[in-house]
Amino acid sequence: MSAQSDTNVKEPLVTTSVGVSAIAAAAQQAFSRMVRVSERERVAWLFALADGLDAHTEELQHLAEAETSLSRIRLRGEIARTSGQLRLIASVVQEGSYLEAIIDHADDRMAPPRPDLRRVLRPIGPVAVFSASNFPFAFSVLGGDTASALAVGCPVVVKAHPGHPLLSRRCMEIAGEALHRVGAPDGVLALVEGHEAGIELVEHPVIKAVGFTGSLEGGRALFNRAAARPDPIPFFGELGSINPVIVTAATDRVRGSELAAGLAGSFQLSHGQFCTKPGVVFLPFDSELERALPAHVKSNSERMLTQRIADGFRERSKDLLSVPGVSVLAGEPTLADAQTVRARVLVTDTRVFEEHAVDLLTEVFGPTTLLVRYATEQDLFDALHHLSGTLTATLHAEPDEDIAELTRVLEDRAGRVLFEGWPTGVAVTWSQHHGGPWPAATSTFSSVGATSLRRFQRPIIYQDAPDAVLPPALREMNPLGIPRRVDGSYTV
Known part of the structure; x- marks a missing residue:
């Protein structure tokens, strides 16, 4: 001692x-x-x-x-x-x-x-x-x-x-x-x-x-x-982990606005400094969630844990925006000379995502998330196959939907698969596991x-x-x- x-x-x-x-x-x-x-x-x-x-x-x-x-x-x-x-x-x-x-x-x-x-x-x-x-x-x-x-x-x-x-x-x-x-x-x-x-x-x-x-x-x-x-x-x-979230088209139509509030709360929790922060969200084109999300994004700057983390967040945010086809949906530019940063939501589609998956799936530690629009269910599955190991994967679907194949894809890549809810927050229990395939854990x-x-x-x-x-x-x-x-x- x-x-x-x-x-x-x-x-x-x-x-x-x-x-x-x-x-x-x-x-x-x-x-x-x-x-x-x-x-x-x-x-x-x-x-x-x-x-x-x-x-x-x-x-x-x-x-x-x-x-x-x-x-x-x-x-x-x-x-x-x-x-x-x-x-x-x-x-x-x-x-x-x-x-x-x-x-x-x-x-x-x-x-x-x-x-x-x-x-x-x-x-x-x-x-x-x-x-x-x-x-x-x-x-x-x-x-x-x-x-x-x-x-x-x-x-x-x-x-x-x-x-x-x-x-x-x-x-x-x-x-x-x-x-x-x-x-x-x-x-x-x-x-x-x-x-x-x-x-x-x-x-x-x-x-x-x-x-x-x-x-x-x-x-x-x-x-x-x-x-x-x-x-x-x-x-x-x-x-580290990207923690993907999948929202089916049916669920987006039924409760996209409700999910927007939940997503905003999760990716901005502790100013995005959780290893289980949802870093990428797959949703349909013309999404209710996408329309509702900007209203829930904080406009104020918040202090990050360390200057190094703040600098890393700004650098990675610039890297994402340098990818052709990625744009800002909500959030102000990050400050350039302080330990404080602002939340931001970026958006792209599955074509860009598949072409630049390596860059877009590198974790950004801080208050940002990337929305990826898909046109068809096949587009979604094709994009998901680019995911690497992750701590969590979350699926929002309706009770009558067949999600067996989606579940199989996610369980191959994640240590914890959530159905509804949000990944931030890890209950400490006998059954809990906080790992996943590389690079989430070793x-x-x-x-x-x-x-x-x-x-x-x-x-x-x-x-x-x-x-x-x-x-x-x-x-x-x-x-x-x-x-x-x-x-x-x-x-x-």
Whole structure:
């Protein structure tokens, strides 16, 4: 529970190479102790962290407001989500099936004879976690990556995001105090700061996995470094998404105006700085939604999370408008000299979209969306086949429409397929998945939901092992009382 920083310093600090090595060594020592820590103790750690966040809500909200410009309501909700996520992960550990305990007893009747085989998931080792800018709590110091790694017994070293350094340091202090109170070993959670420190962390031999939420460019660079190590390690990245929305012609006629209000609320939520923001919307020519949407587009400028994000938004907006056949439907020009930008809606058709799909499907992080008009259902299907991997895909259709083929196209490209509703907002539940095919994510398992723990575990088999040396999850009498598969049958 350490941080190479001073909470009274407002500018991002740099953790030296010596500091990174010291923190990594402490994490390695902590891991050697954590493998002997019981599930009950790790559950207590997670609850203590959740309680610590809740107890400091007012203080943390003010710090986050000052550093991110996010609203008080948004931040308080995110703190509650983060503490709730910690408690959900604790309940996953308590339930026990995350260990995937499997026992096949010896059987001499088989050919060849089967030995006693027992399989369980074990922690992979110290984990590096990279904080995100747009969720200063839920995907930061005590976010889903940290929660799921600690839950399975992996120490965590967090790379703080430079967009909210004071908040990161204070969260780490609160976490350290909470973990100390419940007897967690030193070194289970630490913080580093600085670009080079992040790279050194990914390349450090002690680190056995990386969790990352951020840009495609930054994530791909770190992904390549993780793969290029002498001992390559898994990189679990969520790298951005276009999140397409499809509106059928029938639905547009029936409730296009209503959908316009919903779309406007979704793509402008938090000024478009959600990874699940709907970035492209397929709708029919002569659309009711298109006619109604301009009235819902905000005319005021809003401050982005960082200057870099604001500059990136302006640059990508210009790139889109440089494509022949793309025009502005609504929204003022973006400001050129500030961290504030205005919302904008662009429009084109499927012919232009198919010809320039690579350019038009590059994520624009900020308050904009692209409407793509289609003339026929075949035009729509042809355009959809140009979509790459995405976190979400949303379909608005009427109850009597046959949407089976549309659904098949979307499920091939998205990690979450929505029917009605809007993709912004990710419920933290046992069933939730927050990933998708490349470039949305780099792994099957994501940082949200019960299966997030699976990223930081590896299977190990014990063959003909004495009961006394087995992990409790595999001992014959099932002392943990967890669900297990024994000789092919699932038992509780």
